[in-house]
Amino acid sequence: MSARSFKAGLFLTEKGLLPMRLVLVDRVEQVRSCFYPLSLSRPIWELRCGMGTLKDKLLAVAGAGEAAYFVPGYMADAYRERVEGAVNDVSALRGDDLLVVDPRIRADDFDVAGTGPSEVGVDEKGEVVYARIAKGDAGRLDGSGIEAFMESAKAKLAKAACDLKRYKYSWDLILSNAEQITADFASAGRSGIEGVVEEPKAIRGSEKDIYVARGARVHPMVVIDAEHGPVHIDEGAEIHPFTRIEGPCYIGKGSILFGAKCREGNTIGPNCRVGGEVEESIIHGYSNKYHDGFLGHAYVGEWVNLGALTTNSDLKNDYSTVSVMLDGVRSVETGSTKVGSLIGDHTKTSIGTLFNTGSYVGGMAIIMATGKPLPKFIPSFAWFVEGVVTKGFGRKSLYDTARAAMGRRGCEWSAAEQAMWDGIFEITSAGRDRAVKRGRKAMLGR
């Protein structure tokens, strides 16, 4: 069994928690923007890959007793409502041994001891990958802000060359997901049926590669195929008849699958509603894809609703590699032949929406399908109507919808949440304004 175990939804070290603080920093827009639109409304470490978030894995591998977080100012208050640790609080840089890590690190490869002499790990470009800072040394560093703190750590502490692998773009998470689920399942060390699997059942592969958690219910006529990878169905999940789940696959707490063709490499949930065909995709909490339609190699944020028959392409007809536009101007070559869509939080699509290969859809967007594949870049807060990006019914209307959607599931749309989205509206305005202008030209030409 590995050095880590998966307990109560959190990865914990078997050796116990160390008396040190993990510090996660995500403040550089150039880095953050590679994970847009998902990182617009959350720090990078809250992104999911495998059976948990990047943060879950970093906490486990570091064995940290607690964590402190440094996020962009516009999301600090909203993030404070979501976590227990200190957020953008420089006092968290004092009083304990610290381990500051780049949240993009692939935790499975992280082999730096949580405690020991102070050391700053830098990559070949001189960028800090991690900094282990003993309590005594932390007091000698500039504590006026996290950036100044890290600069002085780099200048004053011993440096070590570091070539730890890191995720660079959101599609790296998609492409690593199947492998990560397998690794996380092994780390968790759980298998067997603790919930209910109703007869007749159809299980392929070994039951050792299946875990149905307490409170989960698998209806009759469900196929669980663990021949090529493990299947973890978490607490309170419900799998309706005629669903087929292929491993590696993780179905999160409280999620419901409606006769879905759930192909390999999916991380779904918590609290999602999923039907149709889904392959090698990551879907964050409270998102719905109730109906038929194909979602492949996609990364979908929270509170997204994909209308019936919404479908994305994840493979080009000529089998060439897929490019993605993260800012509406510049294409980024993914190097992969399989990349579907990246869809930000609170976005809603109409029935029959068709996304092109490598599509970017920002947060808080409304898509009204035209029957044709959509443009590859749709900015946040866009109302895509009659084939063009418009300002639609505006921001307030989108907030009203978000409030209603969250209220239906007993969640609150808070003032801090709204302030964060106001911040997102500002930072995404350039791409949206360009798209609206193009839309106007198209309308005028009709």
Added chain:
Amino acid sequence: MATVEERVKEVTAHVLKVSPDEIKMEDSFTEDLGAESVQSIELVAMFEEEFGIEMDEDAALAVQTVGDAVEFIAKVCREQGVDVEQ
């Protein structure tokens, strides 16, 4: 230069595919001219383009009749320093 009223009617006629001569000031965009919600969005966009103004979406979409639109747009033009023929 055409008046605000003439320009509003021209844009409305273009978006809703009706003749400008058929449009009356008291006409409701939805009930009399048949504008659907999607066309309301297009109308606001085209008014902004025609007059070179930025309108608050909520206020603009609350406008019910052609006459109200003329009045509202004239007011926004004044506020944003855009010269128009009354």
